[in-house]
Amino acid sequence: MAKGFYISKNMGLAGLLMGTVAVVIIIALAAVYDKEKTKNQNKPVDGVAMLTTASPTTSSTLSTPKDPWEHYRLPDSLSPVSYNITLWPRLVVNASTGLYIFTGQSAVVFQCKKDTDLIVIHCNKLNLTLLNGHHARLTGLDGATAPTVKTSWLQVKTEYLVIQLNGKLTAGKSYRLSTDFQGELADDLKGFYRSEYTEDGGKKVVATSQMQATFARKAFPCFDEPAMKAVFHITLIHQRGTVALSNGRDVETVNSTIDGTEVTMTRFEPTKRMSTYLLAFIVSDFDHITGSIENNNVRIWARRKAIAEGHGNYALNVTGPMLKFFERYYNASYPLSKSDQIALPDFNAGAMENWGLITYRETALLYDPAISSVGNKERVLTVVAHELAHMWFGNLVTLRWWNDLWLNEGFASYVEYLGADYAEPTWNIKEQTILNDVHKVFAVDALASSHPLSRKEEEVNQPDEISEMFNTISYSKVLYVLENLLQQGFLCSRTSPTFAFNNTVYSDLWDHLQKAVLTTPGMSLPHTVHDIMNRWILQMGFPVVTIDTAMGHITQKHFLLDPDSVVDRPSPYNYTWLVPIKWMKGGVEREQHWLLQETGISNASVSGSEWVLANLNVSGYYRVNYDMDNWERLLNQLTTDHTVIPLINRAQIVDDAFNLARAKVINTTLALRTTRYLSQERDYIPWESALRNLNYYILMFDRGQAYGVLQGYLKMQITPLFEYFRTITVDWTRVPTGHNDQVNVIVFLLFNDADFVFMQLFIDRIHPNLKKTVYCNAIAAGGVEEWDFAWQMFKNATVATEAAKLRSSLACTKVPWLLNRYLDYSLDPAKIRKQDCTSTINYIAGNVVGMPLAWDFIRARWNYIYTEYGGGSFSFSNLINSVTRRFSTEFELKQLKQFKEDNARVGFGSGTLALEQAIERTTANIKWVAENQEHVMKWLANECT
Ligand SMILES: *[C@@H]1O[C@H](CO)[C@@H](O)[C@H](O)[C@H]1NC(C)=O
Ligand SMILES: *[C@@H]1O[C@H](CO)[C@@H](O)[C@H](O)[C@H]1NC(C)=O
Numbered sequence: 001m002a003k004g005f006y007i008s009k010n011m012g013l014a015g016l017l018m019g020t021v022a023v024v025i026i027i028a029l030a031a032v033y034d035k036e037k038t039k040n041q042n043k044p045v046d047g048v049a050m051l052t053t054a055s056p057t058t059s060s061t062l063s064t065p066k067d068p069w070e071h072y073r074l075p076d077s078l079s080p081v082s083y084n085i086t087l088w089p090r091l092v093v094n095a096s097t098g099l100y101i102f103t104g105q106s107a108v109v110f111q112c113k114k115d116t117d118l119i120v121i122h123c124n125k126l127n128l129t130l131l132n133g134h135h136a137r138l139t140g141l142d143g144a145t146a147p148t149v150k151t152s153w154l155q156v157k158t159e160y161l162v163i164q165l166n167g168k169l170t171a172g173k174s175y176r177l178s179t180d181f182q183g184e185l186a187d188d189l190k191g192f193y194r195s196e197y198t199e200d201g202g203k204k205v206v207a208t209s210q211m212q213a214t215f216a217r218k219a220f221p222c223f224d225e226p227a228m229k230a231v232f233h234i235t236l237i238h239q240r241g242t243v244a245l246s247n248g249r250d251v252e253t254v255n256s257t258i259d260g261t262e263v264t265m266t267r268f269e270p271t272k273r274m275s276t277y278l279l280a281f282i283v284s285d286f287d288h289i290t291g292s293i294e295n296n297n298v299r300i301w302a303r304r305k306a307i308a309e310g311h312g313n314y315a316l317n318v319t320g321p322m323l324k325f326f327e328r329y330y331n332a333s334y335p336l337s338k339s340d341q342i343a344l345p346d347f348n349a350g351a352m353e354n355w356g357l358i359t360y361r362e363t364a365l366l367y368d369p370a371i372s373s374v375g376n377k378e379r380v381l382t383v384v385a386h387e388l389a390h391m392w393f394g395n396l397v398t399l400r401w402w403n404d405l406w407l408n409e410g411f412a413s414y415v416e417y418l419g420a421d422y423a424e425p426t427w428n429i430k431e432q433t434i435l436n437d438v439h440k441v442f443a444v445d446a447l448a449s450s451h452p453l454s455r456k457e458e459e460v461n462q463p464d465e466i467s468e469m470f471n472t473i474s475y476s477k478v479l480y481v482l483e484n485l486l487q488q489g490f491l492c493s494r495t496s497p498t499f500a501f502n503n504t505v506y507s508d509l510w511d512h513l514q515k516a517v518l519t520t521p522g523m524s525l526p527h528t529v530h531d532i533m534n535r536w537i538l539q540m541g542f543p544v545v546t547i548d549t550a551m552g553h554i555t556q557k558h559f560l561l562d563p564d565s566v567v568d569r570p571s572p573y574n575y576t577w578l579v580p581i582k583w584m585k586g587g588v589e590r591e592q593h594w595l596l597q598e599t600g601i602s603n604a605s606v607s608g609s610e611w612v613l614a615n616l617n618v619s620g621y622y623r624v625n626y627d628m629d630n631w632e633r634l635l636n637q638l639t640t641d642h643t644v645i646p647l648i649n650r651a652q653i654v655d656d657a658f659n660l661a662r663a664k665v666i667n668t669t670l671a672l673r674t675t676r677y678l679s680q681e682r683d684y685i686p687w688e689s690a691l692r693n694l695n696y697y698i699l700m701f702d703r704g705q706a707y708g709v710l711q712g713y714l715k716m717q718i719t720p721l722f723e724y725f726r727t728i729t730v731d732w733t734r735v736p737t738g739h740n741d742q743v744n745v746i747v748f749l750l751f752n753d754a755d756f757v758f759m760q761l762f763i764d765r766i767h768p769n770l771k772k773t774v775y776c777n778a779i780a781a782g783g784v785e786e787w788d789f790a791w792q793m794f795k796n797a798t799v800a801t802e803a804a805k806l807r808s809s810l811a812c813t814k815v816p817w818l819l820n821r822y823l824d825y826s827l828d829p830a831k832i833r834k835q836d837c838t839s840t841i842n843y844i845a846g847n848v849v850g851m852p853l854a855w856d857f858i859r860a861r862w863n864y865i866y867t868e869y870g871g872g873s874f875s876f877s878n879l880i881n882s883v884t885r886r887f888s889t890e891f892e893l894k895q896l897k898q899f900k901e902d903n904a905r906v907g908f909g910s911g912t913l914a915l916e917q918a919i920e921r922t923t924a925n926i927k928w929v930a931e932n933q934e935h936v937m938k939w940l941a942n943e944c945t
């Protein structure tokens with residue numbers, strides 16, 4: 001749920017090019033732009049959300065509370081074996097409470113590991129029916145006698161049901177604890193919740209669930225920790241005519257009448273031994289499609305209309321081949337008897353890997369070739385690949401605790417690209433990892449306020465701390481760290497069967513890989529897997545490697561974006577890494593060396609008069625700097641024949657240069673010079689890399705006078721590209737055929753005036769890839785009438801990708817009162833679905849006019865937002881990131897600090913780290929603008945003449 005939603009730099013660029021000209025020039029970075037947006041919301045794709053209580057994230061570790069029920073971690077005296085759960089969600093309002101509710105019974109069989117007179121089990125927001133005067137009934141099994149209950153209560157803060165007994169449970173014996181309960185089927189997107197949509201003019205209600213990370217306890221009392229695996233026997237009671245789904249295959253469906261209500265009871269096969277966070281319960285009126293005879297246990301579910309119109313077909317098409325691919329990759333067959341994937345109208349994350357019943361946002365599973373863009377299609381492909389990858393890693397083998405979430409997610413993010421690449425081999429999906437993962441994580445991990453990938457188990461306790469683990473670093477860093485090893489010929493099919501249906505910690509994986517190294521003929525590593533990997537995961541950040549071609553010397557240093565920032569987090573390795581160096585010299589690939597720690601190494605083969613390019617194909621997680629002569633040689637090569645340098649490295653040179661300049665390792669002019677060759681560049685990846693970096697300049701300057709010259713320079717550089725695409729699209733009449741051409745295409749559309757643009761909006765001729773840009777520009781050029789019209793289109797849209805495009809475009813207006821009204825709408829669930837409120841505010845903040853309005857808005861409403869929306873639907877870190885991205889003045893820094901102080905009592909939940917990062921970033925921005933504005937303007941002005 002992290003990763004900012006914002007109007008991308010492409011939009012900023014569009015604004016840049018539009019401003020001055022009489023004719024409205026619209027630059028549509030077509031699919032590129034589309035992709036950017038979806039990418040920004042895409043990861044973490046899996047579920048997790050914020051907690052509701054306003055307790056600050058601080059120091060659960062500092063004071064050790066006395067009683068077990070005051071700890072956030074369960075005692076180790078009891079271990080669940082199996083559950084028997086019956087749930088009955090009501091899809092109509094309950095007359096006596098005025099709420100949507102569900103009722104349920106649950107019985108958990110557990111084994112006692114250590115004698116105890118205390119039962120502590122998770123339970124949140126459930127009203128338990130008293131049984132014999134207590135909250136639960138305890139029975140002894142296999143001849144064990146259960147002690148009687150002395151007293152029982154709900155410990156609200158730590159989310160427990162606590163039962164004190166009159167005697168002891170005996171180690172080795174098993175018991176059953178039964179509960180009857182009622183809960184609210186709220187629209188809060190977590191636990192067992194409800195989603196609503198309109199079909200054929202009528203309201204429909206779906207009961208669905210999101211358990212990760214800590215919400216299973218909101219559906220039934222359970223030992224809600226990932227290592228507390230058990231077998232679940234699930235029965236759902238539901239209205240006749242609806243369909244019930246869960247993790248396992250349904251094995252029995254019977255009609256009956258309960259208390260005068262006609263219902264259907266669907267019983268599911270017992271699950272495999274699994275974690276509570278992977279459970280799923282869904283009751284709906286949905287329809288489905290099924291794969292071929294061979295794949296008849298693969299189903300895609302969605303609203304009836306969406307299925308009828310074929311929107312599930314693409315996901316179904318790619319699921320079969322990808323499952324086959326993963327079976328081979330993991331060298332283990334698909335662990336379950338069926339695979340369901342379902343698209344939900346209300347869903348907080350992008351998708352959630354519930355075992356056997358994966359849940360998605362509609363935009364992440366459904367694809368309509370007529371309406372959705374190529375970016376939408378790619379999104380479906382990669383999210384499906386990611387979630388299917390989890391069916392083995394994450395679900396079959398599970399990390400012991402949330403501190404190791406990075407391994408689960410990092411691995412899935414890595415394997416995701418392999419699966420997606422297998423299903424769509426012509427798309428070059430893997431090349432895009434550099435943009436989507438590496439650059440993004442570099443940006444966060446270069447701050448002194450970053451954190452090591454792996455945290456100690458004791459550092460992560462409360463639900464807030466758990467949800468903070470779902471951030472960019474967790475998802476992306478390990479991908480490249482692992483790549484370092486994998487490229488050595490390691491195959492992850494070596495993941496151990498030892499841990500199937502069980503839990504593990506990262507060091508088990510290193511052990512396992514180390515064994516593989518030792519037993520693989522011809523394989524050798526100069527260090528152990530532990531030595532190499534621990535340096536990457538136990539210390540934050542990454543190095544900049546400096547190649548001095550004059551001296552033939554290679555050194556490394558911790559890279560910090562702000563050279564003046566203070567790193568107060570100690571590192572067991574002194575911030576040095578074992579860096580795999582692979583380089584090219586004068587166009588020839590050279591061997592790999594392991595760079596040793598502080599001292600660096602000397603290597604004659606990096607010296608000489610030919611250009612040296614290190615981190616070939618960006619296979620390592622580090623930045624590279626060179627001596628000035630070598631920089632000059634590289635720049636020279638770029639302008640004479642850039643194709644000699646690999647595509648990914650062209651993107652990387654630009655990104656490294658801009659970031660090294662930000663960190664004052666090289667000067668800004670050198671960074672700007674890496675963009676000169678772009679007038680010859682036709683490929684998407686280097687352009688995108690440059691635009692992302694120049695976007696920083698746009699953000700820093702778009703409220704000041706430097707903006708004009710920047711606009712001029714970009715226009716000059718982009719014009720040859722424009723002409724190139726004009727040619728290959730035959731004057732914009734033809735859509736490029738290949739996926740990459742579509743992704744690469746940068747299209748300018750010329751319109752005479754805004755009215756014409758607006759007419760275009762509503763005739764169905766706009767190619768899906770261009771829609772978002774056309775909508776945005778039409779709304780930007782228009783006023784209230786256009787806005788209201790587009791709002792109606794948004795409300796009436798039946799395809800989620802279409803609604804998403806309109807929703808983001810509504811933030812493009814330049815009219816302040818419309819933006820303010822839209823901000824108000826974002827907090828009204830009747831107007832904007834709760835799942836979409838953060839991203840809507842982020843879109844508004846991405847607009848240069850909207851940014852200050854959004855900042856005022858969240859400051860004024862923080863308390864309200866935190867208490868009302870603090871639950872599943874709000875990503876505070878995204879919100880803080882997007883609203884503060886342009887901050888670059890002392891005044892804004894002061895406001896930010898004031899905001900932190902004013903709301904210290906309310907808290908920032910999962911945005912705590914983001915707020916620290918915003919302060920650090922603003923401080924760096926202030927310095928950067930002061931030091932650079934002048935000569936950047938000069939350089940740009942000089943280029944343009
Ligand atoms: C589960 O509970 C139902 C109803 O309470 C009962 O009929 C059934 O025997 C139980 N099944 C198991 C496996 O405990
Ligand atoms: C749970 O009990 C409280 C207090 O009696 C009541 O206000 C609330 O509506 C109940 N919730 C449900 C879902 O029944």
Ligand SMILES: *[C@@H]1O[C@H](CO)[C@@H](O)[C@H](O)[C@H]1NC(C)=O
Binds near residue numbers: 240241253254255264
């Ligand atoms: C249950 O009732 C529904 C609707 O009345 C009917 O369509 C279905 O066939 C019945 N199922 C069984 C197993 O009797």
Ligand SMILES: *[C@@H]1O[C@H](CO)[C@@H](O)[C@H](O)[C@H]1NC(C)=O
Binds near residue numbers: 314317369
């Ligand atoms: C799914 O596959 C079928 C059969 O290969 C093909 O005809 C269809 O166009 C595909 N659908 C999508 C949306 O890719």
Ligand SMILES: *[C@@H]1O[C@H](CO)[C@@H](O)[C@H](O)[C@H]1NC(C)=O
Binds near residue numbers: 501502
């Ligand atoms: C799970 O792993 C632990 C630790 O390796 C082991 O003690 C336990 O027996 C395993 N449990 C099962 C069910 O395999």
Ligand SMILES: [Zn+2]
Binds near residue numbers: 409
């Ligand atoms: Zn995941």
